[in-house]
Structures are given as structure tokens and as C-alpha cells.
Amino acid sequence: MCGIAALFAYAADAPPVNREEIERINARMVPRGPDDGGVWVSDDERLALAARRLAIIDLSAEGSQPLRGVEGDATIVFNGEIYNHRELRARLEKRGAQFHSRSDTEVVLQMYRHYGADCVGLLRGMYGFAIWDERERRLFVARDPYGIKPLYFADDGKTFRCASTVKALLAGGAISPARDPAGAAGFLMLGSVPEPFTIVKDIRAVEAGTCFFVNGTGRHDASCHYSIAGVFRHAREQQTIANLTTPEILLREFVTESIDQHLVSDVPVGVFLSAGIDSTTVAALAAARSSEPLRTITILFDAFRDREFNETRDAALVAESLGTTHTTRVVSREEFLADLPRIFDAMDQPTIDGVNTWFVSKAAAEQRLKVALSGIGGDELFGSYPAFRKVPQIRRIARIPLVTKLLRHPKARAIRHLGGTDAGAYFLTRGLFLPEEIDAGAFDVVKHIQKVFDVDPGTDFGRVATLEASLYMRNQLLRDTDWASMAHSVEVRTPLIGGWLLRQLAPLLLSQGARCKQFFALSPERPLPSVVRDRRKTGFQTPLGEWLDLPPDGTSTRMRSWARRVLEEFA
Amino acid sequence: MNILVLCTDAFGGHGGIALFNRDLTEALARMPERGEIVVLPRVIRNAVRGVPEGVTFVEAAARGQFAYARELTRAKRRTRFDLVICSHINLLPLARIAANDPLLVTYGIEAWRPRRRSSNALLHHCRGIVAISEITRSRLVSWSKYAGPTFILPNAVRADQYGIRLKRRDLVERYKLEGKRVVMTLGRIDWSERYKGFDEIIEILAQLPNDVVYLIAGGGTDVQRIQRKAIACGVGNRVRFTGIFADDEKADLYNLADVYAMPSRGEGFGFVILEAIASGVPVIVSKHDGGREAVLDGKLGTLVDPSNPAEIRTAIADALEFGERKVPEGLDYFGIERFNDRVHAIVRSFVQ
Numbered sequence: 001m002c003g004i005a006a007l008f009a010y011a012a013d014a015p016p017v018n019r020e021e022i023e024r025i026n027a028r029m030v031p032r033g034p035d036d037g038g039v040w041v042s043d044d045e046r047l048a049l050a051a052r053r054l055a056i057i058d059l060s061a062e063g064s065q066p067l068r069g070v071e072g073d074a075t076i077v078f079n080g081e082i083y084n085h086r087e088l089r090a091r092l093e094k095r096g097a098q099f100h101s102r103s104d105t106e107v108v109l110q111m112y113r114h115y116g117a118d119c120v121g122l123l124r125g126m127y128g129f130a131i132w133d134e135r136e137r138r139l140f141v142a143r144d145p146y147g148i149k150p151l152y153f154a155d156d157g158k159t160f161r162c163a164s165t166v167k168a169l170l171a172g173g174a175i176s177p178a179r180d181p182a183g184a185a186g187f188l189m190l191g192s193v194p195e196p197f198t199i200v201k202d203i204r205a206v207e208a209g210t211c212f213f214v215n216g217t218g219r220h221d222a223s224c225h226y227s228i229a230g231v232f233r234h235a236r237e238q239q240t241i242a243n244l245t246t247p248e249i250l251l252r253e254f255v256t257e258s259i260d261q262h263l264v265s266d267v268p269v270g271v272f273l274s275a276g277i278d279s280t281t282v283a284a285l286a287a288a289r290s291s292e293p294l295r296t297i298t299i300l301f302d303a304f305r306d307r308e309f310n311e312t313r314d315a316a317l318v319a320e321s322l323g324t325t326h327t328t329r330v331v332s333r334e335e336f337l338a339d340l341p342r343i344f345d346a347m348d349q350p351t352i353d354g355v356n357t358w359f360v361s362k363a364a365a366e367q368r369l370k371v372a373l374s375g376i377g378g379d380e381l382f383g384s385y386p387a388f389r390k391v392p393q394i395r396r397i398a399r400i401p402l403v404t405k406l407l408r409h410p411k412a413r414a415i416r417h418l419g420g421t422d423a424g425a426y427f428l429t430r431g432l433f434l435p436e437e438i439d440a441g442a443f444d445v446v447k448h449i450q451k452v453f454d455v456d457p458g459t460d461f462g463r464v465a466t467l468e469a470s471l472y473m474r475n476q477l478l479r480d481t482d483w484a485s486m487a488h489s490v491e492v493r494t495p496l497i498g499g500w501l502l503r504q505l506a507p508l509l510l511s512q513g514a515r516c517k518q519f520f521a522l523s524p525e526r527p528l529p530s531v532v533r534d535r536r537k538t539g540f541q542t543p544l545g546e547w548l549d550l551p552p553d554g555t556s557t558r559m560r561s562w563a564r565r566v567l568e569e570f571a
Numbered sequence: 572m573n574i575l576v577l578c579t580d581a582f583g584g585h586g587g588i589a590l591f592n593r594d595l596t597e598a599l600a601r602m603p604e605r606g607e608i609v610v611l612p613r614v615i616r617n618a619v620r621g622v623p624e625g626v627t628f629v630e631a632a633a634r635g636q637f638a639y640a641r642e643l644t645r646a647k648r649r650t651r652f653d654l655v656i657c658s659h660i661n662l663l664p665l666a667r668i669a670a671n672d673p674l675l676v677t678y679g680i681e682a683w684r685p686r687r688r689s690s691n692a693l694l695h696h697c698r699g700i701v702a703i704s705e706i707t708r709s710r711l712v713s714w715s716k717y718a719g720p721t722f723i724l725p726n727a728v729r730a731d732q733y734g735i736r737l738k739r740r741d742l743v744e745r746y747k748l749e750g751k752r753v754v755m756t757l758g759r760i761d762w763s764e765r766y767k768g769f770d771e772i773i774e775i776l777a778q779l780p781n782d783v784v785y786l787i788a789g790g791g792t793d794v795q796r797i798q799r800k801a802i803a804c805g806v807g808n809r810v811r812f813t814g815i816f817a818d819d820e821k822a823d824l825y826n827l828a829d830v831y832a833m834p835s836r837g838e839g840f841g842f843v844i845l846e847a848i849a850s851g852v853p854v855i856v857s858k859h860d861g862g863r864e865a866v867l868d869g870k871l872g873t874l875v876d877p878s879n880p881a882e883i884r885t886a887i888a889d890a891l892e893f894g895e896r897k898v899p900e901g902l903d904y905f906g907i908e909r910f911n912d913r914v915h916a917i918v919r920s921f922v923q
């Protein structure tokens with residue numbers, strides 16, 4: 001896990017790349033990679049690569065970046081983890097590839113050398129990377145299927161710039177910080193800035209599951225190497241596969257394999273533990289398969305001490321039954337207020353979430369953990385969010401004009417004109433502000449949401465799962481997990497999120513729907529304590545409204561007020 | 572030692588299970604301490620040939636369910652069996668006529684999930700379970716919670732019956748393979764068995780060089796759908812079907828292939844993979860079913876994720892470019908001698 005950056009003065013009349021600019025960019029990413037850092041500028045000053053490194057696989061200096069291949073014709077900067085790197089290395093060695101390190105970064109470089117852009121289809125993991133191809137004099141840029149790892153770029157028509165964070169690109173000093181109205185409107189409507197927009201007008205996200213080349217004439221061959229909607233559509237034809245064995249067995253086999261892969265590390269691995277099914281099941285599977293005693297961490301916001309959101313007692317019970325070394329970290333209002341300026345500084349783009357991940361990552365860093373597993377993604381994968389039920393419901397209601405006319409609540413009234421499509425119904429389920437409540441400008445939120453369907457997934461479950469994975473999970477959960485954990489130099493791994501896992505489970509998900517969550521809970525050999533299995537879902541909430549004394553805004557969590565406050569910080 | 576074998580088919584049978592049962596019977600017949608060996612088949616499709624000396628193959632049992640029960644009762648009256656081997660989970664209720672605690676043999680998907688309630692209950696009375704692969708064993712144990720002894724007995728291959736040969740001219744002409752590089756899969760093309768990987772290869776065929784054709788060896792109820800799919804994918808003219816072929820052509824069919832690819836999801840083991848390897852053809856098989864064990868976890872062939880088109884495509888392209896025709900070292904792990912030794916060890920663990 002690292003922070004990476006690249007500058008490529010591709011146009012003939014572009015000025016040479018500026019070493020100081022890329023060093024400033026790299027300096028902004030030090031928390032992402034405190035172990036090592038490097039900058040490489042080509043002799044002709046047309047290209048610069050930089051990286052900060054958090055060493056997790058191959059701790060030696062051989063794994064340092066920018067990493068040049070043995071052949072000297074390609075150089076890579078890579079952020080992420082490749083879980084099948086050993087298998088790929090063996091495959092490459094059969095083709096005669098040579099390595100000078102044990103790192104997964106070098107495997108990615110050699111994969112590119114041997115397979116070109118096809119290499120991304122063979123990588124299993126989370127990543128954002130750039131490879132300078134000396135032979136073709138072009139830069140290859142790619143991002144993982146779910147967008148677990150961030151990658152942003154700016155292209156002024158002469159120079160291409162990319163980095164792991166928006167703020168790092170801005171720190172270089174060459175990009176205008178002018179706000180993007182679409183990014184701001186998107187944030188207010190959805191609670192996070194929807195990709196590919198960012199809060200900065202001249203910066204865009206490299207879209208998840210895509211890759212492209214930059215050569216002397218600019219960006220080319222942007223292609224989608226992974227489509228979540230496409231996986232669900234394909235799975236419709238594969239129902240016989242879902243019935244080959246029992247759902248419990250199929251789920252256990254694939255989830256266990258995913259856990260095994262996410263435990264691969266040269267440093268100790270911990271688990272973020274709540275009392276929910278996802279994190280407890282991940283912890284139980286990891287504890288059973290980890291070669292070392294597992295460390296688990298739970299946080300308690302002291303405002304929740306006597307409320308149903310207090311998960312610490314049940315989490316401690318789980319930890320005890322699993323035999324993990326458990327820490328319950330209490331977070332007070334005073335600590336939150338003291339950390340708030342640092343939280344805003346680390347927050348790469350406006351978001352209404354991430355504070356909880358900030359503190360659990362902080363607790364992990366205090367435990368000297370560099371890697372932690374998280375159960376995020378389970379609700380999106382197994383269809384346990386209310387949106388899976390509500391989106392089809394709203395669409396049905398929208399077909400009854402008389403009923404929609406009688407509804408009073410502004411969102412309910414909006415069903416009439418927005419609820420007729422999956423995208424509109426999803427917006428009404430997840431949205432924060434309605435377009436008419438803010439200055440939405442030219443940004444059409446429903447049209448934007450609709451774009452996640454590069455193909456029609458073909459079923460209600462597939463459509464909502466695609467929406468959740470491509471919007472809420474990607475733009476909010478994963479992005480927040482990245483900035484909040486990286487600020488503490490902690491790599492959070494998500495064994496329930498990944499292109500590989502979805503491909504394996506999609507036929508089963510379509511056939512069993514939300515029941516998969518129950519099957520998932522049965523995955524550990526030792527059953528989870530009944531307090532966990534029977535526990536009502538509460539979510540990982542933060543008492544922001546109380547702690548900041550936010551004004552009432554018509555929501556129980558006062559998230560609309562929080563959103564306005566966050567946006568002020570990005571003014 | 573007297574042994575009764577109840578099986579679906581064996582001599583005069585067709586396909587992987589019949590072959591396994593023939594090998595099993597021959598292995599039993601080779602045991603020095605054997606007494607009477609009686610084999611009761613449920614089905615006989617072809618002329619019965621090659622029954623080993625000392626084995627009573629009761630053809631009358633294949634005349635129907637009542638005939639099977641009748642012959643089973645007769646066999647039990649006539650001989651006191653030390654071991655009853657039930658070679659299919661669906662035969663367990665009938666096996667009870669002969670023994671309360673048979674040794675059960677399982678192959679693949681028939682044992683990957685609960686089937687008939689009667690068979691599931693009887694499973695726990697078995698004195699042991701033999702599975703042809705670890706995946707079948709672990710899935711069976713996982714759903715059934717069977718706590719008795721289990722054994723892995725992989726398929727055997729008689730490598731001397733295959734080997735590397737020149738492409739037969741008449742077959743090249745018959746399937747229009749002149750100047751083509753051939754990717755091949757052999758198997759039943761049945762609507763109920765849509766897990767063999769035919770669809771996955773057709774989906775990526777257009778992205779392979781134009782001289783690559785896909786030869787599907789076998790017949791079944793799903794051929795027309797596959798043909799329609801190939802046309803829809805724009806590769807209708809690059810997919811060849813052999814239809815049902817004669818057994819004596821099989822070795823030559825394998826030799827038409829430059830790559831044998833089977834990105835399947837439901838193979839208990841995949842005996843055809845061993846046949847392809849024995850024919851010196853580079854094989855590409857699934858990571859997620861018994862195929863993985865047939866190539867000894869990658870030692871005898873390349874493993875791919877059947878759900879990942881890029882993996883299948885690049886593995887085939889690699890095999891076409893770098894693969895060479897040779898029988899890899901390590902195939903003797905599945906040699907008939909090793910198979911016999913495994914059978915003898917399993918039987919002796921129950922009958923001294």
C-alpha cells in the first residue's frame with residue numbers, strides 16, 4: 001500500500017516535468033507510505049514517477065519504488081496489493097521472466113511486459129498503478145475493478161498528471177483548485193462526490209475497472225476490464241452452477257479462499273471487529289486460518305455507551321470466543337474535537353462518513369498494526385441493505401399516480417418524477433438533498449447514476465447490487481476507508497469486496513438473494529455466538545450531531561447539516 | 572474375501588463412471604486374497620467385453636429395478652460377502668438388501684449436495700466413503716457431517732493406450748481442421764451439465780487468432796444451444812462438433828488438439844483430462860473443481876478461473892504459443908498400478 005504519482009509531458013510543446021512539483025506531490029502522501037519514498041525523472045525530463053511506500057510484502061529495499069524491471073525498459077509505481085502474485089510469478093517464470101525482488105509490484109510490471117493491457121484481467125487484488133513503457137514511450141494507467149484503491153488524474157492537453165489523492169495533485173501546485181460544481185452538487189445529493197467527478201474541476205478519477213494509455217498524442221484506449229453490471233448479467237445464464245452444491249458450502253469455499261488471500265502479509269494482520277455478522281464472520285474465519293494470534297479492535301464512541309449502538313460488549317464476547325487479542329478503544333468528544341482539524345486535512349474529498357474509520361484506524365496504529373481486515377462490503381454483496389427491498393418497491397409505487405400525489409414528505413413526493421427508474425429510485429433511497437434543495441447546476445444526478453449500467457444486469461438484485469457497489473460503496477465506503485486508514489499508515493483489506501469474489505458468487509447471489517447473509521454467517525467452523533446472529537442491525541454510526549451540536553435538519557443523524565459543514569471546509 | 576459391487580454401469584457401459592467401475596473391478600480381481608467377486612450393473616448399453624477372470628458380472632441385474640433387487644437377493648443368499656461396495660449414492664437403498672454398512676464410492680456432483688432423503692440417511696451407516704477427489708470428499712462430508720473413514724481414489728489412466736500420434740488425415744478432413752490450430756473439449760453436451768466450460772471458451776474464441784478453431788467432441792441435448800451461442804458470438808464457423816464418436820477414435824481425437832481446455836465448474840475429477848495429458852496435449856483446466864486435482868494442482872497442466880475470461884484466453888494463447896506436445900512427468904501418479912495399490916489398501920483396511 002502506497003501513495004503514487006506520475007507526470008508525463010506528452011505533447012511536444014509541453015514544458016519539461018518539474019522535479020519540485022512531483023516532490024511536493026510525494027511529500028503530501030508521506031502518511032500513505034512512511035517506510036520509504038522515491039522519485040525518478042527520465043533523462044529527457046518528459047516523465048517523472050514518485051511513490052511513498054508502506055512496506056507489507058517484501059520489506060527489503062528491493063521492493064522500493066519507482067521500481068525498474070530487470071530489463072530496464074519499464075518502470076512502475078504501484079499502490080495496492082495483488083493477492084495472486086505468487087501464482088502469477090510462477091506463470092511468468094514459465095515464460096522466462098526474471099525478478100530481482102519478491103514484491104507483488106514487480107509481478108505487475110512483468111505481467112504488463114508479457115501481456116500488455118490484458119494483464120489487468122489477470123490481477124486479483126486492489127490497485128491503482130502507472131507503468132512507464134520505455135519501448136513504446138507510453139504510460140499505462142489502471143485501477144482495480146471496485147475502485148478499492150484511488151487514482152486521480154489531470155490532463156491539460158499537454159501534460160498528464162496522476163496521483164493517489166486529489167490533495168496530493170493539488171499540492172504539486174500546477175493544477176487550479178477551482179471547485180467543480182458537479183462534484184459539489186453530487187456530494188450534497190449523495191453524501192460523497194460521485195466518480196469520475198472530484199471536488200476539483202480539473203481533476204478526475206480514473207474510473208474503477210478501467211485502464212488507458214497516455215502517449216505522445218494524449219490519452220487512448222480507455223477500456224473497461226471489469227463490469228459489475230456485466231458480471232450480474234452473465235450470472236443469469238449460470239444458474240446451474242449455483243445449484244451444483246449447497247449455498248453454505250459454495251459460500252464457505254470462496255469466502256475462505258478470499259480470507260486466505262487477504263491474510264498474505266509479511267507483517268501482522270488485525271481485524272476491525274464490530275458485533276455485526278460481516279466483521280465477526282471475517283474475524284472468525286481469519287482467526288481459524290491465521291498462523292499467528294489475531295488482534296481485533298473495536299471502538300466505542302462514549303456518547304453511545306448506554307445505547308443500542310454500543311457494540312463493544314458483544315464484540316468482546318466474540319473476541320473471547322475466538323481467542324483473539326482484543327482491544328476496545330473508547331473515543332471521547334474531546335478527542336474527536338481535537339482530531340477534527342486533522343480529519344479534515346486527511347479527508348481527500350468531501351464526505352459525510354469516514355470519522356469512524358479514522359478512529360478505528362488510529363486504534364490499529366496505536367497497536368502497531370499495519371494491516372487490518374474489514375467486513376465492509378458484506379451488505380452490498382449479500383443484498384442486506386434496505387435499498388435491495390426499497391428500490392423495486394419505489395418503482396412499483398411510482399406507477400400509481402394517485403398514491404404519489406397523496407404523499408407529503410418531499411422525498412416521497414419526488415417518487416412521482418424520479419421513482420420510475422432504478423437510478424431514480426436508488427437516489428430517493430440513498431440521497432441526502434433533493435436537486436431542488438440545492439444549487440444542482442447542470443448536474444443531473446439520476447442521469448449520472450444511470451451510467452453505472454454499462455449493460456442491464458437483468459434482475460432487481462443485480463441492478464441494486466450494481467448501484468450499491470458502484471455508488472455508495474465506491475464513492476463513500478471505500479474512499480473513506482482509504483483516506484482515513486492511510487492517514488494512520490494502516491492498510492485496510494476488504495475480503496468481501498473484489499472482482500474475483502463477485503464473479504464466483506454472482507450466480508449464487510441471484511439464486512439465493514439476501515439469504516446469502518445467513519449462509520455467510522454459517523461459514524466459520526465454530527458457529528458465531530447467538531448474540532451476534534440474533535442482533536438487530538445498527539450500522540457503524542458516529543455521534544457527530546451531538547458532538548458538534550449540529551442544527552436539526554429533518555434527519556435523525558443531522559447528516560445534511562454535517563454535509564454543509566464539510567463542504568465549507570473545502571471552500 | 573468375497574466382495575459384492577453394486578454399480579450403475581461397468582462392462583458394456585460408456586463414460587467415466589463405467590470406466591472407473593471397470594478399473595475398480597479389475598483391481599479387486601487382482602487381489603491375491605480375493606474370493607468371489609460379484610458385480611451387479613444397473614445398466615448395460617453395449618456388448619459386454621473384458622470381464623476379468625474370477626469376476627461374476629450379473630447381466631440379468633440390468634433388466635430393471637426389480638430384476639436388480641432380485642439378483643441382489645440371490646447373490647446375497649448364494650454368497651456370504653465380506654464387503655459390499657456401493658458404487659453410487661443412489662444405489663444405497665438397494666445396497667441395504669445386501670449389507671447395512673456398505674463401502675460407498677462417490678464421483679462428483681451427485682455427492683456435492685443432498686439428494687434423496689433415503690440415500691442421505693443411509694449414508695451414515697456406510698463403513699467408509701471413497702471419493703475420486705478431495706473436492707468431492709470435502710463437499711460430501713461438509714453437508715452430510717459424515718464422521719466415518721474417507722478415502723481418495725482418483726481415476727486411473729492407461730497411458731499406453733494414448734500417446735502422441737500424427738493428426739489423422741481423415742479426421743482433419745472430416746472436421747475441416749487443415750491449417751487450423753485446435754482447442755478441444757471432450758464431454759457430454761447435456762443441458763443438465765452446463766458446467767463443462769463449453770460456453771466459456773466460445774465466449775472468448777473471437778479474441779483468439781483467426782486460425783484457432785474449437786473442436787467439441789461429444790454429443791447431447793445441449794448441442795443446438797451451443798451452436799446458436801457460437802453464431803451469436805460471431806464464431807459459428809470456428810466451432811466444430813464431432814457428435815457422438817466411436818470409442819476407438821478417442822485417442823486420435825485427442826491428437827487433433829493443440830490445446831485441451833476445460834474451464835469447468837462441476838467436474839468431480841475429469842478423467843478426460845488425464846486422457847488428454849496422456850496424449851501429450853497441453854491442458855488447461857479449472858481451479859474450482861476436480862480438474863485441479865487431475866493436473867496435480869498445476870503440475871501437469873495450467874489452472875484457470877472458469878469465471879475469468881481473461882485468464883482462459885491468455886492461458887489458451889500461451890499454450891498455443893509456448894506449449895509443446897509431450898507427456899509430462901508425474902502422470903504415473905494416476906497409473907493403473909497405483910490405482911490398484913490404492914484399491915487394495917482401502918479394501919484391506921476393512922477386510923483382513
